[in-house]
Amino acid sequence: MSRPGQPRFMRLGETGRTPITLTVDGETIEALEGDSLLVAILTARGRLRRSEFGPEARSGFCLMAACQDCWVWTADGHRLRACDTPARAGLSLVTEQPDLSWPNRA
Amino acid sequence: MTEVKRSDVLIIGGGIMGASAAFFLRQRGKSVTLIERGLIGQQASGTNFGNVRRQGRFLPQLPLANRSREIWGRLNELLGEDAEFLPSGHLRLAYTEEMAGRIEQYGRDARPYGLELEMISGNVLRDRFPFLGPEIRAGSYSPLDGHANPRLAAPAFGRAAKRAGAEIVERAEVLSVEQEGGSFRAGTADGRVFRAEQMLITAGAWGSRLSQQFGEPAPLVVHGPQMAVTEPVPYGLEPVLGIATTIPEEIIYLRQVKRGNIVFGGGIRGPASAETLRAYVKPENTLGQLAQITRIVPALRRLNVIRVWSGIESYLPDDIPIMGPSARISGLHYAFGFCGHGFQLGPGVGDVMAELIATGRTSTPIEPFTIARFASSATNQTGGHP
Amino acid sequence: MAEPRLIIVGAGPAGIRAAEQLVAAGLRPVLLDEGQRDGGQIYRRQPEGFTRTPEQLYGTEAARAVALHESFEQLKPQIDYRPRHLAWNVADGVVHTISAGKPGQFAYDALIIAAGATDRLLPVKGWQHAGVYSLGGAQIALKAQACAIGRKVVFMGTGPLLQLVALQYHKAGAEVVALLDTSPFHRQVMALPKLAARPDMLLKGLRIVAGLMASGMAIHRGVTPVEIHGEAEAGVTGASVRLASGEIRRFDCDAVGLGYHLRPEAQLADLARCAFTFDAGTRQFWPEIDADGRSSVPGVYLAGDGVRTQGADGAEISGALAACAALEDLGRPVPEARRAEFRARARIMERFREGIAEAYPWPAHLAADLPDEAILCRCEGITVGELRDAANAKGADEVNRAKALTRVGMGRCQGRYCGHAGAEIVAAATGVPLEAVGRLRGQAPVKPLPVAAGEVEP
Numbered sequence: 032m033s034r035p036g037q038p039r040f041m042r043l044g045e046t047g048r049t050p051i052t053l054t055v056d057g058e059t060i061e062a063l064e065g066d067s068l069l070v071a072i073l074t075a076r077g078r079l080r081r082s083e084f085g086p087e088a089r090s091g092f093c094l095m096a097a098c099q100d101c102w103v104w105t106a107d108g109h110r111l112r113a114c115d116t117p118a119r120a121g122l123s124l125v126t127e128q129p130d131l132s133w134p135n136r137a
Numbered sequence: 138m139t140e141v142k143r144s145d146v147l148i149i150g151g152g153i154m155g156a157s158a159a160f161f162l163r164q165r166g167k168s169v170t171l172i173e174r175g176l177i178g179q180q181a182s183g184t185n186f187g188n189v190r191r192q193g194r195f196l197p198q199l200p201l202a203n204r205s206r207e208i209w210g211r212l213n214e215l216l217g218e219d220a221e222f223l224p225s226g227h228l229r230l231a232y233t234e235e236m237a238g239r240i241e242q243y244g245r246d247a248r249p250y251g252l253e254l255e256m257i258s259g260n261v262l263r264d265r266f267p268f269l270g271p272e273i274r275a276g277s278y279s280p281l282d283g284h285a286n287p288r289l290a291a292p293a294f295g296r297a298a299k300r301a302g303a304e305i306v307e308r309a310e311v312l313s314v315e316q317e318g319g320s321f322r323a324g325t326a327d328g329r330v331f332r333a334e335q336m337l338i339t340a341g342a343w344g345s346r347l348s349q350q351f352g353e354p355a356p357l358v359v360h361g362p363q364m365a366v367t368e369p370v371p372y373g374l375e376p377v378l379g380i381a382t383t384i385p386e387e388i389i390y391l392r393q394v395k396r397g398n399i400v401f402g403g404g405i406r407g408p409a410s411a412e413t414l415r416a417y418v419k420p421e422n423t424l425g426q427l428a429q430i431t432r433i434v435p436a437l438r439r440l441n442v443i444r445v446w447s448g449i450e451s452y453l454p455d456d457i458p459i460m461g462p463s464a465r466i467s468g469l470h471y472a473f474g475f476c477g478h479g480f481q482l483g484p485g486v487g488d489v490m491a492e493l494i495a496t497g498r499t500s501t502p503i504e505p506f507t508i509a510r511f512a513s514s515a516t517n518q519t520g521g522h523p
Numbered sequence: 524m525a526e527p528r529l530i531i532v533g534a535g536p537a538g539i540r541a542a543e544q545l546v547a548a549g550l551r552p553v554l555l556d557e558g559q560r561d562g563g564q565i566y567r568r569q570p571e572g573f574t575r576t577p578e579q580l581y582g583t584e585a586a587r588a589v590a591l592h593e594s595f596e597q598l599k600p601q602i603d604y605r606p607r608h609l610a611w612n613v614a615d616g617v618v619h620t621i622s623a624g625k626p627g628q629f630a631y632d633a634l635i636i637a638a639g640a641t642d643r644l645l646p647v648k649g650w651q652h653a654g655v656y657s658l659g660g661a662q663i664a665l666k667a668q669a670c671a672i673g674r675k676v677v678f679m680g681t682g683p684l685l686q687l688v689a690l691q692y693h694k695a696g697a698e699v700v701a702l703l704d705t706s707p708f709h710r711q712v713m714a715l716p717k718l719a720a721r722p723d724m725l726l727k728g729l730r731i732v733a734g735l736m737a738s739g740m741a742i743h744r745g746v747t748p749v750e751i752h753g754e755a756e757a758g759v760t761g762a763s764v765r766l767a768s769g770e771i772r773r774f775d776c777d778a779v780g781l782g783y784h785l786r787p788e789a790q791l792a793d794l795a796r797c798a799f800t801f802d803a804g805t806r807q808f809w810p811e812i813d814a815d816g817r818s819s820v821p822g823v824y825l826a827g828d829g830v831r832t833q834g835a836d837g838a839e840i841s842g843a844l845a846a847c848a849a850l851e852d853l854g855r856p857v858p859e860a861r862r863a864e865f866r867a868r869a870r871i872m873e874r875f876r877e878g879i880a881e882a883y884p885w886p887a888h889l890a891a892d893l894p895d896e897a898i899l900c901r902c903e904g905i906t907v908g909e910l911r912d913a914a915n916a917k918g919a920d921e922v923n924r925a926k927a928l929t930r931v932g933m934g935r936c937q938g939r940y941c942g943h944a945g946a947e948i949v950a951a952a953t954g955v956p957l958e959a960v961g962r963l964r965g966q967a968p969v970k971p972l973p974v975a976a977g978e979v980e981p
Contacts, residue, residue, distance in 0.1 A: 045669035065570040084904030090653035094660035099935030134268035427977020441971030
């Protein structure tokens with residue numbers, strides 16, 4: 032079964048695309064051009080974020096921009112919906128909510 | 138017609154005013170029936186911003202606001218339920234020197250009423266509240282004000298009143314009210330009749346429909362507050378923030394709830410109808426508010442709004458409520474038309490009205506709010522003197 | 524007289540066929556679509572650089588998908604196509620959009636809403652764990668990204684999508700541990716007369732069933748979901764159901780695709796103030812429409828799965844019909860013969876829709892039977908017990924009241940995925956009929972609106 036950090040999604044094809052690299056929580060991950068951000072992260076990791084109101088990790092749900100369960104933060108504090116944002120080379124993302132001083136950094 | 142219930146006091150309208158009055162009347166030993174057309178706290182009491190703010194109010198209203206604030210502080214033990222009151226402080230902000238001067242003057246004027254405000258500006262303001270935007274010049278800090286959950290407060294009062302023995306009748310629309318042989322009578326749309334020795338009308342936007350049956354119409358108009366809430370983010374904005382301004386588009390207030398969502402409202406009011414029971418948020422108003430909240434806290438620009446809502450609030454021409462005894466009929470009382478600032482006052486209004494009804498007097502001055510101030514216009518409306 | 528301003532929301536089968544009719548009548552509609560590319564969810568196109576064939580992507584529906592995509596390519600120069608435009612609100616004859624963070628406004632004389640559907644969900648204990656996806660989501664992972672949602676996948680729920688996705692996963696090389704359908708087989712048999720309204724679809728359905736039988740995956744019908752097992756960090760570890768025999772069986776897996784057919788995305792219609800009506804057959808509220816797709820609001824037309832779950836073929840016809848209705852109301856009637864043909868086909872689609880709804884019923888009793896500790900609202904982490912308490916102890920026998928007291932439906936998804944089950948729970952707890960328990964009133968924005976949009980002049 033999937034342990035923390037173990038990839039959740041499994042690629043079944045279309046693997047001939049150009050590789051790109053992104054940074055997630057400070058670590059470099061490999062993805063493919065044409066991946067959504069969600070797929071880029073979940074083919075390398077087990078989760079996208081944490082629930083605000085429960086102990087559990089979250090990894091998206093609907094993949095069609097309806098459930099809003101796949102928002103991740105960019106390293107500079109912006110929010111991206113992972114399922115309908117294309118992965119771009121060089122993006123740096125964090126899967127933990129920033130600390131309580133977030134409003135002090137405009 | 139069957140006599141359903143006879144009680145000491147009949148309250149018409151189950152918003153926070155009526156529900157808290159029912160609760161405090163029970164504490165004073167009066168038998169109470171509260172009749173509500175829909176559900177307790179469903180209209181303006183449940184849809185407002187949730188400000189428990191005293192500063193900035195009409196000065197003669199401060200004794201009432203202070204009395205209410207004291208109740209907010211012990212609300213949970215009083216009701217046995219959590220209405221999420223958070224005495225997080227309230228910061229009233231100014232963009233201009235002129236408005237900074239005004240809020241400073243307000244601080245001086247409020248002191249005799251027992252409201253201590255701290256004027257903060259420049260680097261001190263930014264050191265203490267580092268999330269504020271560069272346009273903010275000064276702020277007046279009220280450390281004991283805060284916010285609460287409007288969806289919970291009035292229903293909690295209603296349930297506590299019920300537990301204390303009040304009769305709470307929901308989904309019953311009162312169509313007729315009258316005085317009959319020294320007592321009051323209310324008839325509902327479904328044919329029920331209620332009687333009582335005294336009557337309190339706390340029917341919000343629908344108050345004048347009832348008061349005019351006693352010859353005391355009030356020039357109420359309705360508007361919809363334009364409210365919105367963001368997704369939850371870590372709790373980091375402690376005080377309630379509000380802008381003091383004379384420019385309607387600039388009016389904005391926001392608060393972060395402990396769960397993390399940021400609630401905001403203000404600006405141009407939207408359409409509402411007391412007839413259809415609907416109120417709307419205009420999309421352009423929401424966009425306008427977004428531009429304003431980032432002036433106060435620039436970091437909000439990273440967030441998303443997940444929901445907007447409105448409600449049916451009633452306003453009077455002088456922007457202060459009707460509260461107190463009828464000017465014409467003994468035993469009849471009013472508390473409605475709170476002009477978008479009734480939530481903080483709610484518990485105090487209930488307490489004061491209960492005192493007034495039970496003892497015939499009140500230790501908190503409420504004279505400025507008498508319905509008698511509209512008596513001449515009422516005469517005009519009924520086609521009397523020119 | 525100025526050209527009438529027509530707006531279509533949604534570039535799926537309904538929206539594209541609506542646009543086609545409008546273009547044929549000499550108009551140039553605005554087509555607003557949230558997606559990056561046309562096709563909607565059902566005929567969603569894979570990103571540039573992907574190489575699978577339409578047959579691999581769309582299976583038996585490849586020809587229809589290709590036909591729709593080709594129609595769209597031909598239409599494109601003749602319409603004002605706005606991809607990546609979320610219609611977040613509508614008021615006073617203006618659709619409000621957000622695109623790349625910028626707000627936009629599109630005034631209309633006629634508005635055709637073809638917003639599509641999302642999965643209809645019913646919670647099961649543990650569905651908040653990482654690795655649980657909606658069936659539609661599981662399909663998108665495969666169709667749009669050539670991925671499986673896990674290494675060992677269980678599909679659970681009911682509806683045509685359940686079987687289709689399970690088979691698609693199997694064919695693509697994923698390991699499907701089990702297909703667990705809450706609908707007993709006899710319901711499908713009983714629905715045959717209505718399903719026979721579309722013999723072609725019935726045959727395709729039978730072929731899917733045959734394909735599943737041949738796949739070797741465990742298939743159980745008439746099951747009762749018990750729990751999705753999982754750990755806070757690792758996510759899904761298994762799924763348990765009570766089989767029709769009464770035996771509780773656990774299937775080890777690391778992903779679950781969950782869904783109970785589809786529900787209309789009717790928020791925009793709601794914001795346009797269209798009247799809704801209760802459908803006893805599917806136990807949900809949906810917008811009122813006439814036979815051609817006119818809503819209760821003049822100038823607003825509704826088409827596709829965003830109003831009735833008829834599937835892609837039905838959506839194409841309802842889109843065309845809605846456009847014909849709009850044209851007629853604008854004083855540009857379409858040839859009666861053409862419309863008569865659409866209407867005749869629409870009746871067949873509606874009969875088939877009823878058949879599907881009867882064959883794969885919404886299992887309302889499962890919501891009523893959920894344990895108190897199950898999470899109902901995934902967004903806010905609200906349990907079934909909290910909602911029951913509000914319904915019982917606090918008198919919240921209406922969904923909007925229950926929402927106000929418990930936050931169920933107040934989270935990021937705005938009740939899309941917990942709303943129907945929440946209503947069932949309130950109805951069961953209070954004994955109030957579902958129809959009277961009501962529906963969550965739609966509130967803007969349709970989807971999250973970036974605060975930064977306020978910094979841009981519209």
